[in-house]
Amino acid sequence: MTMRTNSRDRALRERARVVIPGGMYGHESVALLPEEFPQFFSRGEGARIWDADGNEYVDYMCAFGPNLLGYRHPAVEQAASAQALKGDTLTGPSEAMVTLAEDFVGMITHAAWAMFCKNGSDATSMAMVAARAYSGRRKILVARGAYHGASPWNTPNPKGTLPEDRAHVIYFRYNDLDSLRDAFRQADGDVAGVFATPFRHEVFEDQFLPSVDFARETRRLCDDADALLIVDEVRAGFRLSRDASWSLLGVEPDLTTWGKVLGNGYPISALLGSEKVRAAASSIYVTGSFWFSAVPMAAAVATLQVVRSSDYLEQMSTRAEAMRTGIAEQALAHGIAIRQTGPAQMPQIFFDDDPDMRIGYFWAAAAVRRGVYLHPYHNMFATSALTDADIAKTLAATDEAFTELKRAWATLPPQSNPAVLARIKAKAESRAL
Numbered sequence: 001m002t003m004r005t006n007s008r009d010r011a012l013r014e015r016a017r018v019v020i021p022g023g024m025y026g027h028e029s030v031a032l033l034p035e036e037f038p039q040f041f042s043r044g045e046g047a048r049i050w051d052a053d054g055n056e057y058v059d060y061m062c063a064f065g066p067n068l069l070g071y072r073h074p075a076v077e078q079a080a081s082a083q084a085l086k087g088d089t090l091t092g093p094s095e096a097m098v099t100l101a102e103d104f105v106g107m108i109t110h111a112a113w114a115m116f117c118k119n120g121s122d123a124t125s126m127a128m129v130a131a132r133a134y135s136g137r138r139k140i141l142v143a144r145g146a147y148h149g150a151s152p153w154n155t156p157n158p159k160g161t162l163p164e165d166r167a168h169v170i171y172f173r174y175n176d177l178d179s180l181r182d183a184f185r186q187a188d189g190d191v192a193g194v195f196a197t198p199f200r201h202e203v204f205e206d207q208f209l210p211s212v213d214f215a216r217e218t219r220r221l222c223d224d225a226d227a228l229l230i231v232d233e234v235r236a237g238f239r240l241s242r243d244a245s246w247s248l249l250g251v252e253p254d255l256t257t258w259g260k261v262l263g264n265g266y267p268i269s270a271l272l273g274s275e276k277v278r279a280a281a282s283s284i285y286v287t288g289s290f291w292f293s294a295v296p297m298a299a300a301v302a303t304l305q306v307v308r309s310s311d312y313l314e315q316m317s318t319r320a321e322a323m324r325t326g327i328a329e330q331a332l333a334h335g336i337a338i339r340q341t342g343p344a345q346m347p348q349i350f351f352d353d354d355p356d357m358r359i360g361y362f363w364a365a366a367a368v369r370r371g372v373y374l375h376p377y378h379n380m381f382a383t384s385a386l387t388d389a390d391i392a393k394t395l396a397a398t399d400e401a402f403t404e405l406k407r408a409w410a411t412l413p414p415q416s417n418p419a420v421l422a423r424i425k426a427k428a429e430s431r432a433l
Contacts, residue, residue, distance in 0.1 A: 004369060008052040012040045026150070027064055032377065032420050034365040044071030046385040049373065057373040058390045058397075060347075062381035065235055065260035069306055070385025076264045079302035083295045094294035096301055103304050104270065109243050110252040111272040115281060117291045120234035121149030123257035123269045124195070126286050128153065130255065130273065131193030131228040134280035139187040141194040143174035145202055145430045148195055148232050148257075174200045175210045177217050184221055193228040193255070194218060198236040198245030199342060204357075204377045204427045206350060207342030215249040228254040228277065234269065237261055238307055239316070239345045239381070244272075266299035312384035319391050320344035320382040326395040334402040345382045349374070356415035357424065362408065366401035374398075377420075 016039075017023040023039075024030070030037045038051035047070060049059040059067070069076065083096060101114040117123055128140055140153075148154045152165035170186050173179040174196075184191060196218060199209045222229040231246050231253040238261050241248055254277055259269030267290070273281055306312060324344045331338045337352035351359040357376060364376040372394050374380060415421055 004055050005053045006038060006051075006055075008054075009038045009040050012052055027378075032417065032423065034361055034368075034376075036365040036368045037373075046070045046072075047383050047387065047390050055371070057368070057371050058386075058394050059373045060380040060382070060394075061373055061375055061378075062383050063265060064378075065381050066263075066265040067381070067383045067385075068238060068261035069264050069303065069312060070383055071265065073264055073303075073306070073385070075306060076266075076299050076302045080266060080295050080299040083298035086294070088295040089290055089293040093292040094297065096294050096297035097292065100297045100301050100304070103301060103308075104272065107242065107304065107308060108256065108272055109247055110254070110256065110274050111244075112275040113273055113278055113281065115271045115273075115286070116297065117269050117271070117286070118267050118288060119149070119269055120232075120257065120259035121151045121154075122286075122288070122291075123234065123259055123271045124148040124154070124230075124232055125151045126271050126284075127195075127230045127232075127255045127257050128193065129284050129286065130271070130277060130281050131230060133284050134228055134277055135192050135226060137190045137192040137227070138168040139170055139190045140168060140192055141170050141172055141180070141183045141187070143196065143200075144171040144433060145205075145427070146174065146195070146197055146200075147202060148197075149234070175208065175214045177214055180214075180218060180221065184225060189225075191222075191225050191227040193230050194222055195230045195232060196246075197232050198240060201235055201342060201346060201348075201379050202427075203379075204423055205348075205431075206339055207346070207348045207379060209342075210249070212249050215246050215251045219251045219253075222254070230255040230257065232257045234259040235379075236343075236346060238313070240343060242307055242313065262303065263296045263299040264303040266296035267293075268296035268300050310384075316345055316382050316384040316386065319386040319388070320347065322391050323347070323382075323394055326391070327398055330395070330399050330402050334406055336402060336405070342379060346379050347382075348379045355424070356421065358412050358415045359405065359409075361415065361420075362412055363398075363401050363405050366404045367397050370397035370400055372397040377423075 013023055030039045040052040041049050042052050043050050047058055048056055050056050104114050105111045152161040170183045172183040201207050219229055231244060233245060233256050236245055237258050244256050254274045256272045262268050262270060321344045324340055339350045341348045354360055360376045364374045367374045
């Protein structure tokens, strides 16, 4: 294992604490991570990133999803650069907006129209408003604990929000039809829409796929109530399918929300809708100063071209499965019980008998020290830029991390981060509801 330095990262953290509340905020804060995890990065290329000190990692977070095709993908960068020479944020959108809408609608079976914004939270909140505009009803059904962005109606940290922000949200248990039916009954004819993720992919929890019966019955319940089915693709889009993810289950939603991968890292997200929601979408007022910027749209046009024309998904899936198989074999050989859940392209890895996550945290930190950026509590992401050499480096690092873990097993200190312990407790309480 090569020696790592982190002096530059530490200095940046100290500077940040002076001018940024808490030193950092949001999902890319490392406040819940071991000290080995860097906060600041300098560049990315393909499937690899370099931190502020120049340490190199095979990156399995992919900027928390946006890196679908590889950092600095040549076709995407060329399209973005060409548009930047003409202009980006102008008094009106460029032709790229129309081209992007045409291309995107042409790829997604349920879609008849597209609207663009910047973040996943923009897209999900716009979907909620469109659903209410469609029917004039108020209630939105959401799986308990599901993440649909950081807006007040759904943020996992409700500080600064009001009960009124969620007054018309009714919760059900994901993949539990009795619970969903009960939520419809509670709404008493006032359901505007039902949110669902393609599969259950929450932090600090095992992932799992929905049953076909759950997905299809959710569609039927929405049809019977004339409510809209909204599938949130922001995290999973284009990592399971080239279409909307529930198309694999034979279910077409009314609305889908997209982000992260759409511009392969350029800031753009989208709401796609079926024909029956067109008039409602036309009636709402949603906008943003940078929602119509041309460079991200040009990048997205290029990204969708690669999605349509290449074997990116098959390459990604093959290498992700190789990583999953290799880690499973290593864990078995070391006599350590782990759980790998969710699709291999979006893996989640937890350790059995690890209630305070001290084991998983130690193993992930050991991998990071060896140049492989794994995550101890959030689902990870594969990129189609992964190579056989990346997988080989990953498995060498994880095997050494298992060896180091076995040596330290008997003396591992308890989890010492109070924020982590609080999140684990909150998750347990949510599951008990």
